Amino acid sequence: MEFAELEPELQQWMRSAIKGGQSRATVVDALLKAGYQPAIANAVEQCFHTHPPADDSPSTDAKGGTATVLSRQNPDTCFRTFNAGTGKISLGAQQVDVRFTIKQPNIVLFANFLADWECEALVEMSRSHLTPSRVVNAQHGEFELKSTRTSGGTHFARGETPLIADIEARIARLLGVPDTHGEPLQILHYPVSAEYRPHYDFFDPEKPGNQEVLATGGQRIGTLIMYLSDVESGGATVFPNIGLEVQPQKGAALFFSYISEHGKLDFQSLHGGSPVLAGEKWIASKWLRASEYPMYLP
Template structure:
């Protein structure tokens, strides 16, 4: 979308409503809620409000910058094909895509992970901040360092471009494998700052603001990504992905993003997860 056009995206009535309310000092945050409760996409609403603030000569900060995906995405995968947005949800703010990785890239990541070796997945302990095994997460996994291989470097830079967020703010990719019966029960990806262990993980790079889960090998049956608070399940095809913001435009943890990896019923599910932070990330 061209700059200066978002405010007119949904016609004259919305255009006038935005300018009138901003001019009389209405909080843009409350206006944002009304806009996305109507016909607006979150990213378009943010852009329209910022344009409006400039026009009424009252530019002021009211929200935080977050990773976002353009419509359509201006990114191609490793096979030279465009990434496609299949659907978008607002609550939670989630986007399902096709063709984020090529088939060859999916297999390349899987092969490299097997060479490194997988271990039992863990969760962050609330008190110590260390990774511990827990019955809620029964997959096996391996962590990659940023730019560990040329393939990983290429994928990370593609995901950064796809989400309009600096690659330096991304954690290393994590590959996870789920066999029949294995799952990841409902959880949040954002860090709960009331827990001492979680605070340790946010000291330098800040909160996790977005997650992208790429399906390298979907299970024939089961293994969907489920948002239980909304009763929504998504199950991307091979090379497809689901992206969701972990925080709101106000920078607060978004509780609607509770999600789960449902139990695999048949075959093997392999995904790779990409988490993004507020600031530059260096593995501790």
């Protein structure tokens, strides 16, 4: 979303907020609460660049507070944009690098998203709680075991531990999407021969069994896969439609989205996890929804 494309009233509101010393985080938070979608963060960044705060304004990193903004009836479902020249992104203690970007489908690989100790802590927190991974039956809506997905997994509620809360806040800052739109953090383990054959992360609305999962939080719009371990052999994340393979690298994160601002699903996002041939593979997955996802399901 570009600043120049916004309504004049909203452009003026942003300029006034910046002139008044509001921080980037405060401005973005106010817009998200007013109904705008994460892509608005890109416009805010452009506004700060072209209309920087006056020298005598309070620090844009320190100023807090709240603001009132015009509401938006039809928000876009987009994320912050990245390109090969983005360089390092400061996310607190982590200095994240953009390794590559692809526009169609929208894919970004980040290096150094998690520290080694964070990866190891997530693995140890999860090891004794793994159960066989299931998939949604698109015809009946039931979660069931299938030979196409042979990993084991567990999950953590939003903010369940300080570490989980910190990682979720980091995801929100990186992608420009509020953490309230995230499903529980999934930890997945792939031993030798385990795989997840090519599939889509979104739910096809034409399938009757998907109506129940779509009713809670709306459509999935993006996925962040965080690699918690290196893999001795195999275990790549593959996108067969575009011939892309991403080998797990401990601490790296792979993001991809699959729905346009107009709600069109991107079938180029077909992806899978190839079989582990030697060693083991650990990942953490965060699936993001178009609307708020409840912390506790009924």
